Each structure stands twice: as structure tokens, then as C-alpha cells.
Amino acid sequence: MDLKALRMFVDLAKSLHFAKTAELHHVSPSTLSRIIQRLEHEVGSSLLHRDNRTVVLSEAGKQYGKFAEQQLEQWQILQLSLNQKQAELQGKLHIYCSVTAAYSHLPPLLERFRQQHPLVEIMLTTGDAADALEQVEKQAVDFAIAARPEQLSRIFNFHHLAEIPLSVIAPTMICQVQQQLQQAFLWSEIPIILPEHGPARKRFELWFRKKQQGKANIYATVSGHEALVSMVALGCGVGIVPQVVVENSPVKERVDYLTNVGEIEPFELGVCCLNQSKDQPLIKAFFESIK
Amino acid sequence: MDLKALRMFVDLAKSLHFAKTAELHHVSPSTLSRIIQRLEHEVGSSLLHRDNRTVVLSEAGKQYGKFAEQQLEQWQILQLSLNQKQAELQGKLHIYCSVTAAYSHLPPLLERFRQQHPLVEIMLTTGDAADALEQVEKQAVDFAIAARPEQLSRIFNFHHLAEIPLSVIAPTMICQVQQQLQQAFLWSEIPIILPEHGPARKRFELWFRKKQQGKANIYATVSGHEALVSMVALGCGVGIVPQVVVENSPVKERVDYLTNVGEIEPFELGVCCLNQSKDQPLIKAFFESIK
DNA sequence: TGTAGTGTTGCTAAAAACGCAATATAAAAT
DNA sequence: ATTTTATATTGCGTTTTTAGCAACACTACA
Known part of the structure; x- marks a missing residue:
């Protein structure tokens, strides 16, 4: 009986609709169904009468x-x-963070922080992930969600968040690139x-150097x-991007992952700020809330 | 944040002692420690100040x-x-159930039932597990926690609870049996x-028949x-018993499990009542509460 | 009678929780 | 001052729980 389950029940009791409530809480209907079953088992009586088409609250449910x-x-x-x-x-x-990170990794981080520090105003700038550290360095932002470069300058403080796997993607549509990939081919001929x-x-x-197929096109x-x-x-052409970017892309139906193209070392994603500013109250509080 | 965690916290706040509280709630100290850490993470501030030796409530903890x-x-x-x-x-x-089942399997079953039907008086008889079905049959009891026999008479209703593995145990102390086991031996010589x-x-x-070593001693x-x-x-001598009996025995330090002695089919433990009485309100309610 | 909408269930993969054993640290005892 | 004891935490492998997909069952309504 955790708070999430209670919230879901409260909403479900209002809407009397599993599918909508499930969507509202970003879980699948089956999950919601089981969560309610768990609650019912905990209290030892059924909370909702459902006849497979309609849902009504039972007396216990009220x-x-x-x-x-x-x-x-x-x-x-x-x-x-x-x-x-x-x-x-x-x-x-x-x-500062990429559009994708804003969707995929930022929300859970901010949720806790906002709850604890409701008076702090969050200013979010999205842009190319590759620019993240630069933004931090020139103090345009307080910190960034960024991939860790191989060589991380000493001036930065970096807090690990997740491993981000990279993938090689190709167009799904019938086109020259697609046909090249179907046949035997040299990587130096594929447009990248x-x-x-x-x-x-x-x-x-x-990754390309490992292939030893000359110069990339x-x-x-x-x-x-x-x-x-x-x-x-x-x-x-084909490209290398984080899988999570593809998953959140509006055109994800139109690209395919290429498999068996060799290992690509994943990104290490994290929160990055300047060492000199990590003791500022706001920044310190943020790191506190995510650790 | 479930109710168990809350109960543990409340007790811990009183005793200010992890080990004791953990024992009280039948979990390991490490589990309790982690449960408290989870709570602290949920609320976003520490609830107890601990300096590795003493524990005090923080303001937030109060x-x-x-x-x-x-x-x-x-x-x-x-x-x-x-x-x-x-x-x-x-x-x-x-x-009716064995002393061991009364410790190991009955409590969780009864807990829910008692909560739901506080006015029902529970009368518990403990005894040899082998007598369980007999007690049910002659209606000395309403139901029993029992192992399912190979042939279960049609008059019984049986609800599966758990698989109970059996083990062969031998004395730890230095004695004749012990010495026999150390050397090459025939099973027909070992006292059983x-x-x-x-x-x-x-x-x-x-199990013994599989060994094909004559008549058991x-x-x-x-x-x-x-x-x-x-x-x-x-x-x-040596004997065959459910592992759970050994675990709960006061002399468990003085026996050892024998390994590599062949497979013994486990018990199927369950709740057993007469078919004719399974619709009685109390019995029905009990089965309802454990399913 | 077919079709769309809705909740549940079987199954597998992923995540969380557990407990043991090892660790760290501080008080107490020697 | 050093050892022993008491206590909470952490690393790690294992077990238990949970999530979501896909298939199913059922009902309203066209």
C-alpha cells in the first residue's frame, strides 16, 4: 500500500475507468489492474465491482x-x-540539457527537487547535448545533463546518472542507402x-577505425x-545516436537499428557542474536531492 | 512507504536500536537499515542521526x-x-497442525483471518503431522495443516500452500553413527x-528402496x-525430516544434513478440510482469507 | 453477427528486496 | 594503550516481486 497505489485508486474511484487512469499515471492497464487487486487483497474485500464492461465502487471501495x-x-x-x-x-x-534528456531523465530528478524546494525557479535550456559542458564552463547555466567526455577537465564536478547505449540506425524506407545495406558492401561507401x-x-x-575500411563517406x-x-x-544515410533519442523521436517508425555492427561504447550520462560552484546553496541542494 | 515500514519506524523511534527492532519484526538488521534509508530518501531528509554507535531522532524524525x-x-x-x-x-x-507448522506456516495465515474476523475464537491443537488427516476425518478439528498423501481420499478438500523439502540428518557429535558415516558403509548397517x-x-x-541395499536397520x-x-x-541414528523442522529445532546445532544421498520427493503442504464442511461459514471465510 | 472497447490473466524479463558476510567505527574492558 | 564487544552499514549473490506485452474474455452497440 504505497502512496502511488493510493493516488491511482483515488483517481480510479473518480473516473471509474482503468485504461484512462492507467494512462494518467503512466502505467499499463494490466499494471493498474494488478495494483488494485493488491489493494483489495490487503483490505480483504473487493473495492470495485466490475462486470467486465463497467466499474462501480463497492461500499468498501467508498x-x-x-x-x-x-x-x-x-x-x-x-x-x-x-x-x-x-x-x-x-x-x-x-x-541545460538535450531535448531528449528533458523528456527521459530530467523529470524524475526535478520532481523531488521541486517538492523539497518549491520556491526555487527552474530555468531550463535545451540544445545540442554536445554543447552542454561549454554552457557550464562559461557559466551560462548552473549545471547540465551531459555525457561524460573521455577527458573531463578538472574544473568540472560530475555525478553519474545512467549508461546510455548507442545504436547505429538506418532508414526504413526504400532508398539507395537501404539497398546498399541489403547487399555486400564496404562501410566506406555508405553515407554517414x-x-x-x-x-x-x-x-x-x-567505432569506424575498428572496421579498417578506409575513410568514412x-x-x-x-x-x-x-x-x-x-x-x-x-x-x-546511417548514423550513430543514443537509443533513447530514437525511442522519443516522432520519426522512430521510420528508422531501424542495425545489429551486428560491432560494439559501441555507451555514454556515461550525468549531472555536471563547475567544481567552484558546487558549494552554492542551490546547486548543493540539487545534488543532495538526487543522490 | 508501506505499512510495515511505518510500523518498523515507529518501533525504532521508541527503541532507538536497529538490531532489536529488526528482530522484533523478523527481518535482518541490514534490511531494517535499508528500509529506513528508503523512508529517508522518500521524505528527503534524515530521520535519525546515527554515529555508528548511537541513534537519536532528528527533528524531522520526530x-x-x-x-x-x-x-x-x-x-x-x-x-x-x-x-x-x-x-x-x-x-x-x-x-490441527504440527508444532513446526505452528511456527513456520500458520502465523501468516492466521494474521489475515484474525484481522478480518476478530470475534472468531481460534483453537489450535498441535501434534504429530502424520495424524493430521485422521483428526480432520473424525471431525475432532475443522481443518489441518498437513502434508498431502499420495492417495488423498475424495472426502478431503486440499488447498496447496508450499513445497516442503525433506532432508536426511545425522548427529554432529562423535558417536558410532558418525564414525560409520565417515567410512565406506552399507545403508543397511546405519541405524535409522x-x-x-x-x-x-x-x-x-x-527412498531406501532406491538404494537397493537390503533391509533397513x-x-x-x-x-x-x-x-x-x-x-x-x-x-x-540418522533420520528423514522436513528441513523446516530442523531449522526451528532447539537442537539444530547438533545435527548435520547429509548431502549426496539421493533425491527425496518433497512434501506438498496444504490446508485440508472435509469436503462436506467446506461450505460452513467459518471454514469458507478462512479459505477466502488465505487464497 | 461483427466490431470496438474494456478489464483480466499467462508469461517472461527486469527491478527491488532480502539476508549473509564483511566492514567500519566507537564504546567498553583489559 | 590495546583488545574486545557492540552496533549500524555496505557489497554481493539470490530470491521475490513487479511491469508490461500479448492473448483472452466479455459486453455493448452497430
Whole structure:
């Protein structure tokens, strides 16, 4: 009986609709169904009568709903009371990250921080992941969600978040590139699309050198992984990007992963700030909230 | 943040002692430590100051303690209110099980039932596991926690609970049996202690026949697995018993498991009642609460 | 009778939790 | 001052739990 389950139940009791409630909470309907089953088992009686088409609250369900709301309210009160001290902290916090990271990795980090420091204003700048460290260095932002380069200058403080696997992607559509890949081919003949700079480019160079097939046929260089996926989807060539960028891309149906093309070392994604500023109250509080 | 964690925190806040609290709740100290860490992470501040030797509540911890007690109280209120209808159910319920099952398997079953039907009086009879079905058949009890025999009469209703592995145990102490086992030996020479009857005896006969070493040298037959462990511990011979009996035995330090002695088919442990009585309200309610 | 909408269940893969054993540290004892 | 004891935490392998997909079962409605 955790808070998430209670929230879901409260919402479900309002909407009386599993699918919608599940979507609202970013879980699959089956998960929600099982969560409710767990609750029912815990209290020892069924909370909802469902006849496979409609859902209504049982008497126990109504009581449970009130209970759940009370519990959640008390939790909120506790939060408020505990955060009063921390709430003194206020100001602006500038964050830089890629569009993709903003979707995939930032939300859970910010959620806790915002809860603990509601008065702090978050300013989010999105852009090419490769520019992240530069932004931090020139103090345009307080910190960035960034991939760790092989050589990380001493001036930075880096906190590990996750490993980001890279993949080689190719267009799904019928085009010249597609046909080349179908046949026997030399990598030096395949047009390749690359990031202008940054760790992803480094990864590519390392990977291509291993193939020992001469010079790469670079079709274009772009800034920003998101744009790179689009280029590939349009059939311009193949590219290397983080899988998570593809998953969140609106054109993900139009690219395929190439398998058996050799290992590509994954990114190490993390939160990066200047060492000199890591003791500033806001930045310190942020690192505190994510560790 | 589930109820168990809250209960543990409340107790810990009183005792200020991890090891004792952990034991009280039947978990290892490390588990408790991690549970508290989880709570602290959830609220975003430390609840206890510990300097590796002493534990004191932090300010946040005090507030959290109050919160936890409130939450638990509301849960109790909910329980009470939901159980009012079911509480109409009252009477006596006679249960039979072995001493060991009373420790190891019964508590979790009864806990839910008692919560849901507080007015029902539980009458527990412990005894030799092998007598369980007999007790049910002659209606001395309402149901029993029992091992399923190969042939289960149609008059019984059986609900599976768990697989109980059997083991061959021998005395740890230096004695004749011990020495025999150390050397090359024939199984027909080793003194063996057996249950008088019941599934465990059947298992033994099956197992011994596989060895094809003639007739077993049966030193003694006893009724009740618990007594059997004692006999083995005293050095009278080797025996076959459920592992769980050994684990709960006060003399478990004085017996060893024999390995590489062949497979013994495990018990199927379950709840067993008469088919004719499975629709009685109390018995039905019990099965409901454990399924 | 077919079709779309809805909740549940079987199954497998991933994640979380557990407990043991080792570790760290501080108080108490020698 | 050094050893012993008491206590909480951490590393790690194992077990248990949970999530989500896909298939299913059922119902309303066209």
C-alpha cells in the first residue's frame, strides 16, 4: 500500500475507468489492474465491482477512497511541514540539457527537487547535448545533463546518472542507402551522418577505425541528435545516436537499428557542474536531492 | 512507504536500536537499515542521526514518527469499519497442525483471518503431522495443516500452500553413527529413526528402496518429527525430516544434513478440510482469507 | 453477427528486496 | 594503550516481486 497505489485508486474511484487512469499515471492497464487487486487483497474485500464492461465502487471501495484521501493529505501536510525549513531556499537554477534528456531523465530528478524546494525557479535550456559542458564552463547555466567526455577537465564536478547505449540506425524506407545495406558492401561507401562534435562523434571515430575500411563517406554533419535521427529517417544515410533519442523521436517508425555492427561504447550520462560552484546553496541542494 | 515500514519506524523511534527492532519484526538488521534509508530518501531528509554507535531522532524524525502513527491509526480505523460486517461471523475454529507448522506456516495465515474476523475464537491443537488427516476425518478439528498423501481420499478438500523439502540428518557429535558415516558403509548397517507412520515414512521407504541395499536397520520409530530430530541429535541414528523442522529445532546445532544421498520427493503442504464442511461459514471465510 | 472497447490473466524479463558476510567505527574492558 | 564487544552499514549473490506485452474474455452497440 504505497502512496502511488493510493493516488491511482483515488483517481480510479473518480473516473471509474482503468485504461484512462492507467494512462494518467503512466502505467499499463494490466499494471493498474494488478495494483488494485493488491489493494483489495490487503483490505480483504473487493473495492470495485466490475462486470467486465463497467466499474462501480463497492461500499468498501467508498470507505477506502476516503481513507486513501486522508492518507495522502497527511503525507502532504508532512511534506509541507518538513519543507518549511528548506523552503527558505529560493532563487533561480539554470539547467541545460538535450531535448531528449528533458523528456527521459530530467523529470524524475526535478520532481523531488521541486517538492523539497518549491520556491526555487527552474530555468531550463535545451540544445545540442554536445554543447552542454561549454554552457557550464562559461557559466551560462548552473549545471547540465551531459555525457561524460573521455577527458573531463578538472574544473568540472560530475555525478553519474545512467549508461546510455548507442545504436547505429538506418532508414526504413526504400532508398539507395537501404539497398546498399541489403547487399555486400564496404562501410566506406555508405553515407554517414554525424554530429558536428561532442562525445558521440568521438564514439563514431573509434567505432569506424575498428572496421579498417578506409575513410568514412560522411554525407553530412548536424548539430543535435534529434536532427540526426530526422536526417536518417529521410534516407540520407546511417548514423550513430543514443537509443533513447530514437525511442522519443516522432520519426522512430521510420528508422531501424542495425545489429551486428560491432560494439559501441555507451555514454556515461550525468549531472555536471563547475567544481567552484558546487558549494552554492542551490546547486548543493540539487545534488543532495538526487543522490 | 508501506505499512510495515511505518510500523518498523515507529518501533525504532521508541527503541532507538536497529538490531532489536529488526528482530522484533523478523527481518535482518541490514534490511531494517535499508528500509529506513528508503523512508529517508522518500521524505528527503534524515530521520535519525546515527554515529555508528548511537541513534537519536532528528527533528524531522520526530515529525515523521507522529505522521506514521497517524497513518497506522487510520489504517486501523479502516480495518475496523470494514470488518464490522464480517465481524458478525463468530464461533470457534479448530485447527490441527504440527508444532513446526505452528511456527513456520500458520502465523501468516492466521494474521489475515484474525484481522478480518476478530470475534472468531481460534483453537489450535498441535501434534504429530502424520495424524493430521485422521483428526480432520473424525471431525475432532475443522481443518489441518498437513502434508498431502499420495492417495488423498475424495472426502478431503486440499488447498496447496508450499513445497516442503525433506532432508536426511545425522548427529554432529562423535558417536558410532558418525564414525560409520565417515567410512565406506552399507545403508543397511546405519541405524535409522523413523516416524511411526504418515507421509514422511512413505517417503523414506521409497527412498531406501532406491538404494537397493537390503533391509533397513531401524533403530526406533517415533511419533512426531520434532522428537525425531532430538533422537538424531542424541546420536541414536540418522533420520528423514522436513528441513523446516530442523531449522526451528532447539537442537539444530547438533545435527548435520547429509548431502549426496539421493533425491527425496518433497512434501506438498496444504490446508485440508472435509469436503462436506467446506461450505460452513467459518471454514469458507478462512479459505477466502488465505487464497 | 461483427466490431470496438474494456478489464483480466499467462508469461517472461527486469527491478527491488532480502539476508549473509564483511566492514567500519566507537564504546567498553583489559 | 590495546583488545574486545557492540552496533549500524555496505557489497554481493539470490530470491521475490513487479511491469508490461500479448492473448483472452466479455459486453455493448452497430
